[in-house]
Each structure stands twice: as C-alpha cells, then as structure tokens.
Amino acid sequence: MIPEEDVRVVVIGGGAAGMATASRIKRLKPDWSVDVFEKTSYVSHAPCGIPFYLSGIVNSISELCAYDVNFFKTNRGINVHLNSEVIEVEDGYVVVNERGKLKNYEWDRLVFATGARGKTLNDRSGGKNIICVHTIEDAPRIKEMAKERKRIVVIGSGYLGIEIADALSRQKSVTVIEQGAHPLPEYDEEISDILLGRMREKLDLRLNEKVISIEEDGRRILTDKEEYKTDLVILAIGVEPEVELAEKFGVEIGKTGAIKTNKKMETSKKGVYAVGDCAETTNIVTGEHDWIPLAAPANKMGYVAGSNIAGVEMEFPGALKSQLTSFYELEIGKTGLSELEANRHGFNAVSVTISSNTKARYISSKEKITVKMVADADTGRVLGVQAIGSDVSKTIYGASALLYKRAHVEDFFFADFPFYPPKSPVWDPLVVAARNLFRKMGIS
Numbered sequence: 001m002i003p004e005e006d007v008r009v010v011v012i013g014g015g016a017a018g019m020a021t022a023s024r025i026k027r028l029k030p031d032w033s034v035d036v037f038e039k040t041s042y043v044s045h046a047p048c049g050i051p052f053y054l055s056g057i058v059n060s061i062s063e064l065c066a067y068d069v070n071f072f073k074t075n076r077g078i079n080v081h082l083n084s085e086v087i088e089v090e091d092g093y094v095v096v097n098e099r100g101k102l103k104n105y106e107w108d109r110l111v112f113a114t115g116a117r118g119k120t121l122n123d124r125s126g127g128k129n130i131i132c133v134h135t136i137e138d139a140p141r142i143k144e145m146a147k148e149r150k151r152i153v154v155i156g157s158g159y160l161g162i163e164i165a166d167a168l169s170r171q172k173s174v175t176v177i178e179q180g181a182h183p184l185p186e187y188d189e190e191i192s193d194i195l196l197g198r199m200r201e202k203l204d205l206r207l208n209e210k211v212i213s214i215e216e217d218g219r220r221i222l223t224d225k226e227e228y229k230t231d232l233v234i235l236a237i238g239v240e241p242e243v244e245l246a247e248k249f250g251v252e253i254g255k256t257g258a259i260k261t262n263k264k265m266e267t268s269k270k271g272v273y274a275v276g277d278c279a280e281t282t283n284i285v286t287g288e289h290d291w292i293p294l295a296a297p298a299n300k301m302g303y304v305a306g307s308n309i310a311g312v313e314m315e316f317p318g319a320l321k322s323q324l325t326s327f328y329e330l331e332i333g334k335t336g337l338s339e340l341e342a343n344r345h346g347f348n349a350v351s352v353t354i355s356s357n358t359k360a361r362y363i364s365s366k367e368k369i370t371v372k373m374v375a376d377a378d379t380g381r382v383l384g385v386q387a388i389g390s391d392v393s394k395t396i397y398g399a400s401a402l403l404y405k406r407a408h409v410e411d412f413f414f415a416d417f418p419f420y421p422p423k424s425p426v427w428d429p430l431v432v433a434a435r436n437l438f439r440k441m442g443i444s
C-alpha cells in the first residue's frame with residue numbers, strides 16, 4: 001500500500017486529454033506528484049484550430065494552446081516536461097528521452113494520453129512537398145509552404161480535408177481528391193450532395209478517384225484515373241490511434257485499434273488508464289465499443305480518469321461522435337448515426353430529410369437548413385441527425401442532447417425549443433423533421 005501522500009502519477013501526452021487528467025488529479029489530490037511528458041514544445045494544444053490559423057482568423061499558433069506550460073506548472077502544480085518523449089513503459093517506471101538525455105521516472109498510476117496520428121498514404125508518399133496535417137507544429141509549415149506554391153492538392157474530404165480546402169482555396173488553386181462518391185463520407189448523400197455542389201463552385205473536386213502514388217517529392221500524383229502536376233500535397237486521409245507504447249507494455253488493444261478501456265477509463269492493467277484519441281469508448285447509440293477521436297470526449301475522458309485515479313468514482317458514458325464543420329457559409333453537422341451506419345449496425349432504419357427556414361419568414365426567408373433524421377422503425381428511437389445550411393450548430397446541439405437521453409421521435413417533436421423571430425422559426429427544423437418522421441412511421 002502506497003502512503004497516500006506519496007502517490008506518483010505519470011501521464012504520457014500533454015494534449016487535451018492528458019492535461020485534463022493531470023489537472024483533475026491535482027485538484028482532488030494537491031499533494032500527489034503528477035508528471036506529464038510531452039514530446040513536442042506545446043501542451044494543451046488545439047489542433048482543431050489549425051484550419052483557422054491557415055485562413056488567418058487566428059494569428060499565431062500559441063493562441064491555439066488553451067493555457068501555456070507555466071500556467072500548469074505554477075497554478076496547478078503539475079510537473080510538465082516538454083520535448084520529452086516516453087520511449088519505453090515498464091512496470092513501475094517509464095524511460096523518457098528528455099531533450100536528448102535518457103531518464104527513468106517511477107509511477108504508481110499511469111495514463112496513456114498519446115492521441116492519434118495522421119495516416120500516410122504509402123512509403124512513397126514521403127517528400128518535401130507533402131504534408132500531413134496533425135499537430136499544431138505542422139500549421140506554420142503548411143502556411144509557409146502554401147505561400148510560395150500555386151497548385152495545392154488536398155487528398156481526402158473528411159471534415160479536416162474540407163476545412164483545409166476551405167482555408168486554402170480562398171487564395172490558391174485547390175484540387176480535392178476523394179476516393180468515395182461524396183465529400184464527408186460519414187454523411188448520407190442527402191447532406192453531402194449539397195456540400196458537393198458548393199465545393200464544385202469553389203475548387204476542383206475529384207470524386208471516385210483513388211490516389212495510387214505520389215511521386216517526385218510531391219510534384220506528381222497518380223490516381224486510378226489521372227495524373228496531376230502539383231506544388232504541394234496535403235494529406236487528410238484520416239487518423240489512427242497512437243498505441244505502440246501501450247501495446248508493447250501489454251495493455252489490451254480493442255477491435256477498433258484503440259486502447260480498450262472500461263467505463264472508468266482503466267485499461268486491461270490495473271492502475272493504468274487511457275484517455276482521448278488513443279482510447280476506445282462506448283458509442284451511446286449502438287452501445288458498442290467505438291473509437292471517437294474528437295476533442296470534447298477527449299477532455300471528458302481525462303476528467304473521468306483523473307477522478308477515478310484520485311479516488312472519486314465516476315463513469316464515462318460514451319459519446320455520439322457529434323461533430324460540426326463548415327465550408328464557406330455552409331455549416332454542416334452530425335450527431336449519432338447516418339442511415340448507412342444505422343443499417344450497417346443492423347437497425348431497421350427509417351429516415352426523412354426536410355428543408356426549413358432558420359428564422360421567421362418575415363425576418364429572412366433566405367436562410368435555410370436541410371435536416372436528415374434517422375430513427376429505428378422498430379422502437380421509434382432516434383438514431384442520428386445530420387444537417388447542412390444555416391444555424392446548423394443549434395440543431396446539432398439540440399439533437400445531441402436528446403440523443404444522449406435516448407430520445408424517441410415524439411420526444412423530438414414535443415421538445416420545447418423556444419421561438420424568437422430573428423433566431424428561430426416557430427416550427428423548429430428538428431420538430432418538423434420529427435413530425436414528418438412519425439407520420440412516415442405511422443405513429444400519428
């Protein structure tokens with residue numbers, strides 16, 4: 001039994017999840033020693049802000065850090081080690097390459113908060129004109145490189161590809177290559193078709209096209225259809241969890257490829273936790289293990305793990321993969337499952353897609369939103385909502401709160417969303433979608 005005041009916690013990774021864990025532990029157990037090792041020069045950084053740095057909305061990458069390292073050291077008493085990579089994990093200690101020197105640090109509780117890394121295409125994709133957007137340290141390099149280059153190709157049209165393409169296409173000639181039939185492959189066509197039309201007005205969008213190789217240091221791209229000459233290639237083809245250290249240490253990896261955790265965020269090894277993009281969680285709609293690499297769940301997983309480590313029992317219920325993005329003036333969002341995903345999970349999915357005003361007609365009849373609602377025809381439970389147009393965030397916020405509570409179609413209809421002419425129509429778009437859906441399902 002370790003004396004209460006002598007507990008040593010080691011956190012590997014100083015992103016959102018790692019710093020949330022460390023902060024929570026120090027709040028509950030100010031006397032414990034908490035060491036965070038971060039291999040880059042930044043902690044509590046927000047990669048989510050990279051597209052806004054590229055577009056000029058954010059001026060410097062230091063603004064992308066929620067707090068600077070001194071805040072964590074001085075105000076929270078956390079021992080933060082920057083430029084310090086954990087290279088080995090053993091029972092009771094870690095080996096750290098701390099600015100070129102190898103050092104051992106002992107632990108009684110260990111937290112993996114190693115995040116995710118951007119996928120690369122293949123071995124031939126390395127080259128000085130190819131960049132994978134992942135850490136905030138990539139951001140100034142992309143900005144600098146983009147300044148001098150004329151033709152930019154973005155590979156991948158997930159939310160990251162869309163946001164980068166939006167930022168760069170305002171000044172440069174941008175081509176987006178996507179192997180699927182639609183941009184934002186996690187969405188259903190009714191939503192992504194609207195985005196597709198807008199993207200075609202702003203850039204060169206190539207769909208159903210698979211990149212075979214990137215040659216000549218990123219100056220030439222070969223796809224299964226064409227060859228492109230380019231000056232800069234940006235890879236935005238998805239992320240994968242960073243789990244090597246955990247795997248080597250013998251921690252169980254789940255089917256999703258991320259670290260398996262229970263609801264307390266504890267791994268298969270007692271006293272060892274995993275949080276954020278490297279960890280699995282539960283998908284609240286399907287009830288199954290899922291990998292949801294997004295910032296809001298990452299912070300909460302950290303809060304939950306920190307509480308449990310410090311002796312305050314708490315469970316993380318999971319997440320809905322709620323997300324928002326935008327392309328020029330179009331906002332796009334999703335919470336829960338698309339119809340395709342619902343069918344894939346074996347639900348008897350039924351859906352409606354509606355178009356609605358987002359304000360009282362006499363204020364503006366121009367601002368429209370398209371909403372797709374998917375439900376389980378057998379139970380009436382809503383499984384997911386997607387939206388595109390104006391004021392999408394409001395719709396996705398409302399929908400995700402209801403989905404979290406496992407709401408049914410009638411709950412969406414009777415939810416008491418307020419009416420105020422400059423801000424909302426009297427029939428909220430979610431209410432209209434629910435009304436159409438329960439009519440279609442023969443409920444009323």
Ligand SMILES: Cc1cc2nc3c(=O)[nH]c(=O)nc-3n(C[C@H](O)[C@H](O)[C@H](O)COP(=O)(O)OP(=O)(O)OC[C@H]3O[C@@H](n4cnc5c(N)ncnc54)[C@H](O)[C@@H]3O)c2cc1C
Nearest residue numbers: 013015016017039047048085086114115276277293294295
């Ligand atoms: C460009 C971009 C845009 C995004 N936009 C959004 C968005 O709009 N909304 C949203 O919800 N999410 C978004 N995300 C995802 C979001 O950034 C992540 O979900 C979030 O950062 C996860 O936090 P984390 O702490 O788990 O991982 P990370 O932020 O990746 O932090 C992990 C940290 O661990 C460090 N590390 C790894 N291995 C070691 C080691 N061996 N030793 C020491 N340190 C190590 C890494 O350097 C890193 O700093 C975006 C991501 C990117 C890349």
